[in-house]
Amino acid sequence: MPQFVIERDMPGVGGLGDQELKGASEKSCSVLRDLGPEIQWVHSYVTDDKIYCIYRAPSAELIEKHARDAGFPANSIAQVRAVIDPTTAE
Template sequence: MPKYVIEREIPGAGNLTQEQLKSISQTSCDVLRKMSPEINWIHSYVTDDKIFCVYQAPNEEMIREHAERGGFPVNKISKVSTVIDPATAE
């Protein structure tokens, strides 16, 4: 299953409270439950003004549908071609 990184511009994202992040996460999970089991949210990285989400999905269209249903911005979707980590250097 392809993996994607979704860039979402959300000014002040790094200042969101745990309650706000919980609410956003619940909305995302609610939408995912109503969609195909083929799309999965793996995790997200919250920075000052962006959230980078990692998803598995069959295609970009499904990611865009999830964002539209949940009211989430999608500024860029990048398909992951390879994952590397320190073990790659060995």
């Protein structure tokens, strides 16, 4: 299944506490359950003003629907074409 990186502009998100992040996670998971097993949240990276999420889904359109239904921005959605790491250089 295709994998995507979603960039979410969320000023100040890095300052949220554990309970606020838990609430956002719960909202995301609730919408994912409603959308069905075709879309999967892998994990996210929280920085000062953005969240970068890794999702698996058949299309960017389904990721956009998740963002709308959950009330989260999805400022950029890019399909992953390859994964590299230090072992790629070997």
